[in-house]
Amino acid sequence: MDFNFTEEQDMVRDGLARLVREEYGAETRREVIASDSGWRPEIWAQLAELGILGMPFSEGDGGFGGGAIDAMVVMEEFGKGLVVEPFVPTVVCAGGFLKHAGTVAQKEEHIGGIVSGERVYAFAYAEPQGRYDLSDIQVTAKKEGDGYVLSGHKAVVIGAPWASHLVVTARTGGDRNDKEGISVFVVAKDTDGIVTRDYATVDGRRASEVYFENASIPADALIGEEGAALPLIERVTDEAIAAQCAEACGAMKVANATTLEYSKQRKQFGVPIGKFQVLQHRMVDMYTEYESSVSMTYLATLRLGEDERTRKLAVSAAKVRVGQAATKVGQESIQIHGGNGMTDEYAIGHYFKRLTIFNSEFGDVDHHMKRHVALSSD
Amino acid sequence: MNLEFTPEEIAFREEVRAFIEENHPEHLEGMGSREDMSPEDMTAWHKILGKKGWSVPAWPEEYGGTGWTATQRYIWSEENARKGTFMPLPFGVSMVGPVIYTFGSEELKNKHLPGIRSGEVWWAQGYSEPGAGSDLASLKTTAVREGDHYIVNGQKTWTTLAQHADWGFFLVRTDPDAAKPQEGISFLLIDMNSPGVEVKPIKLIDGGHEVNETWLTDVKVPVENLVGEENKGWTYAKFLLAHERSGIAGVARSKRGVEKLRDIAAKEKLDGKPLIEDFDFARKVSQLEIDLAALEITELRTLAGEQAGKGPGPESSILKIKGTEIQQRLTELTLEAVGSYGTPMYGSIADYGSNEYPIGPEYAEHSAATYFNMRKTSIYGGSNEIQRNIITKMILGL
Numbered sequence: 001m002d003f004n005f006t007e008e009q010d011m012v013r014d015g016l017a018r019l020v021r022e023e024y025g026a027e028t029r030r031e032v033i034a035s036d037s038g039w040r041p042e043i044w045a046q047l048a049e050l051g052i053l054g055m056p057f058s059e060g061d062g063g064f065g066g067g068a069i070d071a072m073v074v075m076e077e078f079g080k081g082l083v084v085e086p087f088v089p090t091v092v093c094a095g096g097f098l099k100h101a102g103t104v105a106q107k108e109e110h111i112g113g114i115v116s117g118e119r120v121y122a123f124a125y126a127e128p129q130g131r132y133d134l135s136d137i138q139v140t141a142k143k144e145g146d147g148y149v150l151s152g153h154k155a156v157v158i159g160a161p162w163a164s165h166l167v168v169t170a171r172t173g174g175d176r177n178d179k180e181g182i183s184v185f186v187v188a189k190d191t192d193g194i195v196t197r198d199y200a201t202v203d204g205r206r207a208s209e210v211y212f213e214n215a216s217i218p219a220d221a222l223i224g225e226e227g228a229a230l231p232l233i234e235r236v237t238d239e240a241i242a243a244q245c246a247e248a249c250g251a252m253k254v255a256n257a258t259t260l261e262y263s264k265q266r267k268q269f270g271v272p273i274g275k276f277q278v279l280q281h282r283m284v285d286m287y288t289e290y291e292s293s294v295s296m297t298y299l300a301t302l303r304l305g306e307d308e309r310t311r312k313l314a315v316s317a318a319k320v321r322v323g324q325a326a327t328k329v330g331q332e333s334i335q336i337h338g339g340n341g342m343t344d345e346y347a348i349g350h351y352f353k354r355l356t357i358f359n360s361e362f363g364d365v366d367h368h369m370k371r372h373v374a375l376s377s378d
Numbered sequence: 379m380n381l382e383f384t385p386e387e388i389a390f391r392e393e394v395r396a397f398i399e400e401n402h403p404e405h406l407e408g409m410g411s412r413e414d415m416s417p418e419d420m421t422a423w424h425k426i427l428g429k430k431g432w433s434v435p436a437w438p439e440e441y442g443g444t445g446w447t448a449t450q451r452y453i454w455s456e457e458n459a460r461k462g463t464f465m466p467l468p469f470g471v472s473m474v475g476p477v478i479y480t481f482g483s484e485e486l487k488n489k490h491l492p493g494i495r496s497g498e499v500w501w502a503q504g505y506s507e508p509g510a511g512s513d514l515a516s517l518k519t520t521a522v523r524e525g526d527h528y529i530v531n532g533q534k535t536w537t538t539l540a541q542h543a544d545w546g547f548f549l550v551r552t553d554p555d556a557a558k559p560q561e562g563i564s565f566l567l568i569d570m571n572s573p574g575v576e577v578k579p580i581k582l583i584d585g586g587h588e589v590n591e592t593w594l595t596d597v598k599v600p601v602e603n604l605v606g607e608e609n610k611g612w613t614y615a616k617f618l619l620a621h622e623r624s625g626i627a628g629v630a631r632s633k634r635g636v637e638k639l640r641d642i643a644a645k646e647k648l649d650g651k652p653l654i655e656d657f658d659f660a661r662k663v664s665q666l667e668i669d670l671a672a673l674e675i676t677e678l679r680t681l682a683g684e685q686a687g688k689g690p691g692p693e694s695s696i697l698k699i700k701g702t703e704i705q706q707r708l709t710e711l712t713l714e715a716v717g718s719y720g721t722p723m724y725g726s727i728a729d730y731g732s733n734e735y736p737i738g739p740e741y742a743e744h745s746a747a748t749y750f751n752m753r754k755t756s757i758y759g760g761s762n763e764i765q766r767n768i769i770t771k772m773i774l775g776l
Binding site for chain 1: 379380381382383387448449452640654655657660661663664665667668669671672673674675676678679682693696699700763766767769770773774775776
């Protein structure tokens with residue numbers, strides 16, 4: 001049992017902390033998320049240069065031999081700066097599918113582009129009717145000739161406006177909620193028949209509704225086995241959840257520190273409001289929520305490689321606990337900031353918004369509580 | 379970073395598991411939370427561990443500690459919880475022992491540490507007073523130096539199991555004129571058989587006799603029973619509280635408690651189906667398990683930090699708060715699970731209950747009493763509000 005990070009991980013953390021500090025101030029971020037593109041490809045290039053985008057891939061796949069713990073380190077720092085660039089969709093999700101199930105040719109084609117920063121991916125899994133159910137899929141992939149034809153609508157695909165490629169879950173068989181008959185494809189976004197409606201998200205990112213209008217894709221777009229992809233999708237999704245839990249921890253850490261600092265500066269009744277015990281105890285509870293989130297993020301991350309049941313239990317437990325903490329820390333931060341917390345000018349509101357949306361990504365507290373209950377009775 | 383045990387740790391687990399299997403008295407199995415234990419039963423496992431040299435694992439090796447790593451200590455408490463052993467009471471091994479070996483004279487170490495290790499000597503804690511609870515520094519019990527002795531007068535309260543105690547450690551006021559109340563307090567060891575020491579039972583809401591009032595009237599205490607320096611007692615008291623808190627999370631016990639709760643909820647029926655299949659109830663159990671998992675990792679992180687050289691610090695206040703909240707929630711859900719059979723009064727009170735045949739299922743016995751009793755946990759050891767004050771000061775810096 002060991003809770004230490006390697007020297008390399010410490011170096012990565014320090015390097016990213018510097019990058020976030022220097023390049024990701026609240027003012028800069030505000031301008032970037034309001035700009036036309038909504039992100040900075042030059043930051044992405046810098047991440048590639050620092051080796052961050054290649055970190056979780058094995059050396060054999062063209063990466064730097066890291067794994068989930070490295071992704072956790074990266075995402076915690078990104079959370080501190082509310083970094084919008086799509087590390088999770090590209091590196092954790094698309095990268096995860098390719099690592100676990102890609103053919104040699106697919107790895108060669110895609111991983112190099114991820115590591116170098118040339119290719120950006122988005123993960124199109126959710127559908128309007130499906131809520132958080134990964135198997136509620138109506139997008140179809142019909143065999144036609146040598147390839148497939150994609151039809152249907154994917155919802156709220158994070159980072160899609162920036163993406164060159166999409167990873168898509170689709171039905172190659174079975175009915176709407178069947179566990180069988182689900183497949184995963186990786187496709188170029190500029191494929192004919194892929195139409196997107198792009199928009200900003202409330203937490204400063206960009207997303208798209210993605211419509212497949214009989215988009216023809218080649219046979220080698222299929223990742224893994226046809227019709228049997230659900231366990232793979234669940235695995236990659238769990239990895240994404242663990243990474244985003246780390247992001248939420250980073251965001252909570254800054255939200256807590258910002259709130260604490262505010263309570264020392266802001267005076268009412270002639271004293272800093274931090275002198276009031278009623279606020280002190282609430283900030284202690286916020287601190288405790290953060291610490292318990294860090295613990296659960298460790299647990300989820302370290303259990304990703306275990307058997308399916310152990311992994312799912314740990315990841316759902318983490319998503320529940322971190323989700324509850326994110327809500328509490330976000331709401332309390334705003335409350336203690338008072339009216340200023342309601343303004344766009346103060347950074348705290350932006351943390352609140354990200355922590356709020358974190359909760360509904362890849363399943364909310366209720367969804368993961370249900371999964372935890374179901375697995376506990378197995 | 380990993381959660382795996384090394385082959386050495388797995389071997390260690392086998393060793394302690396085998397030792398517990400062979401040596402734990404059968405009739406004490408699962409007695410861990412029973413209220414009707416005899417004093418002999420409460421110290422039986424302690425004495426066995428004392429002979430083995432395992433009664434004070436966390437102490438420095440020169441005083442009889444085992445030198446186990448944080449992980450080994452984790453394994454040790456897990457294995458004990460598996461068997462439901464009644465672990466050594468904290469008053470000697472976790473409270474006064476570390477104060478004596480850290481601040482006491484050689485003479486005090488030689489006199490008292492062996493009895494604490496072996497479990498032969500029963501210790502009681504004399505901190506709280508009727509007027510000094512959370513505001514402990516306002517304590518009024520006085521110790522006035524007269525030649526080679528202190529003359530002690532005052533009243534302590536909530537002295538746990540003092541009816542069995544041979545010795546007590548007391549906070550007493552030696553300088554009533556000190557500039558701050560904290561500066562006039564000393565840490566004194568008192569033989570509970572001294573003339574003038576009187577222990578009177580306090581009956582609690584669970585029906586048990588766990589705590590007492592301890593009256594001290596002109597008690598003569600030899601000066602050599604002073605630990606450390608006169609008027610420095612507050613420092614030692616704070617040190618002790620941090621030590622007390624670090625074991626207070628009770629993670630391993632709570633894990634077994636959740637297993638037991640699941641068993642009960644599998645036997646109880648709702649609409650003809652096991653209660654645990656009811657989503658409303660199952661959800662509460664899952665929430666408890668999730669919170670407990672978070673606490674477990676937080677404790678392991680704290681232990682790892684301690685091993686890296688950081689003493690038990692203010693982080694242990696988090697363990698106290700979350701650990702006691704979970705213990706309380708566990709007993710609350712257990713009472714909820716047993717339904718109507720939480721109602722009868724069970725047990726040893728001849729006037730009210732009957733021991734002759736079980737009323738309702740065996741697992742329902744004491745569930746209400748245990749729930750009532752566990753409300754103490756967020757009050758003792760520095761109430762959870764005081765823990766928040768500590769974190770406010772030490773971690774938030776307010």
